Amino acid sequence: MPSAIGLDIGSSAVRAAQVTRPGSGPATLDRLGQVLLPPGAVRDGEIADPEAVVEVLKTLWKRYGFKGRKVAMGVANQQVVVREVDLPYLPEAELRKSLDFQVQDYIPIPVEQAVLDFHVLAEHEVDGNRLSKILLVAAARGMVDSVVAAARQARLQPMLLDLDAFAMLRSLSRPDAILAGGEGELLVDAGAAVTNLVVHEAGIPRFVRILLMGGNAITDSLQAALGISHEQAEGMKAADLTPGSDEASLVVERAGRFVDEIRGSLDYYRAQPNAIQVGRAVVSGGASQLPGLRDRLADALGIPVDRGHPMQELKIGKVGVDPDQLAEAEPYLAVAIGLALGATE
Ligand SMILES: Nc1ncnc2c1ncn2[C@@H]1O[C@H](COP(=O)(O)OP(=O)(O)OP(=O)(O)O)[C@@H](O)[C@H]1O
Ligand SMILES: [Mg+2]
Known part of the structure; x- marks a missing residue:
């Protein structure tokens, strides 16, 4: 049975998902793991401190007991x-x-x-x-080489390299969207520093955009404006803030820029001569959890915006995580699961 491990080196954490695809029936999620990266180890989706990344990769393997060392990896950055x-x-x-x-x-x-x-x-x-x-x-090539080198130094064997955007297309595009055809779906994975956009039609990518933009910008601006720590700013961002307060206004303003960027990209796509109609959007990634973001995006884009479910078509194996933790982890797993799915096809 083909089994594969998708490895996502994000700007805030390193994550892996192991998926097995039997001859018939749904693929199974066998194992999951995540280890946070020290700040600055990965900047804007690029490895900035290889030693730190290698250490975290070793920890990831030690802590979660993935079966095997062959990995499918993704890239999303300015390179x-x-x-x-x-x-x-x-x-x-x-x-x-x-x-x-x-x-x-x-x-x-x-x-x-x-x-x-x-x-x-x-x-x-x-x-x-x-x-x-x-x-x-x-x-x-230099950027690709640095990703491969970091994995090898952690004694992993990169077998496949893919675009994060194509990985999330595999895990997030909804089965009914694929079946219906004729209408496009916008997929958004909003991370700490990078946001991937894909418009697809029945699973075929039509448009891809990699935006250097994510939740970090909001954390940084809260930290700077209010003179608070990174951790305090992170907590504040995820909380329901009192409307009209300084912090709420800052978040609203920053989130507005975020939404404008996504709208700008979709407008660009919609202006292409052969663009397909985009009927709805699906969001994932840590930053997609910003309170109110989905509603604002729906208003700006003029289409319904739903949460993505990268495990939607997977059977859950003995991942060693209870259902609540699994639900909490879901927004962070679109890329790792999609990479693993790609490697078992
Ligand atoms: N509940 C929440 N509300 C608002 N923001 C959140 C919440 N939970 C996480 N985030 C933000 O999500 C971001 C991390 O997202 P994610 O883990 O998807 O990024 P990543 O994959 O590490 O980085 P990359 O940008 O390279 O993809 C951080 O900026 C974090 O503050
Ligand atoms: Mg990411």
């Missing part, structure tokens, strides 16, 4: 770009071989310093020319 690109039509295998020679004009990094990947979105014809429309992913 990776995702673009929709039209290339002369080629069958997928040949397209892959020729990618290096075709995409330099579309990416901000020299091709020889990039790791490339793509999803075919469509074949179409423009002025009699047959084209392949692809979603091109280009990641800076």
